[in-house]
Amino acid sequence: MIHIAKKAVKTTFAVILIILGVISGFIPFVQGWILILAGLALLGIKPHHIREKWHSLKECWWKKKQASIEPE
Secondary structure (H helix, E strand, O other), X not given: OXXXXXXXXXXXXXXXXXXXXXXXXXXXXXXXXXXXHHHHHHXXXXXXXXHHHHHHHHHHHHHHHHHHHOOO
């Protein structure tokens, strides 16, 4: 039940960020695209090339972590 509540709060916050980003896009001194990107990141929507880079960075980190754990 808590998992569903966390997901609902996260989704609501992401949608609010996207809406604020669109609204603040019309205000000259506020960078609306940052809020839109933050909202999309919370929703888990990532472009394909970013997702590939993220997975390669995680794999590299995991290999380094395993190498540091293994005794020589």
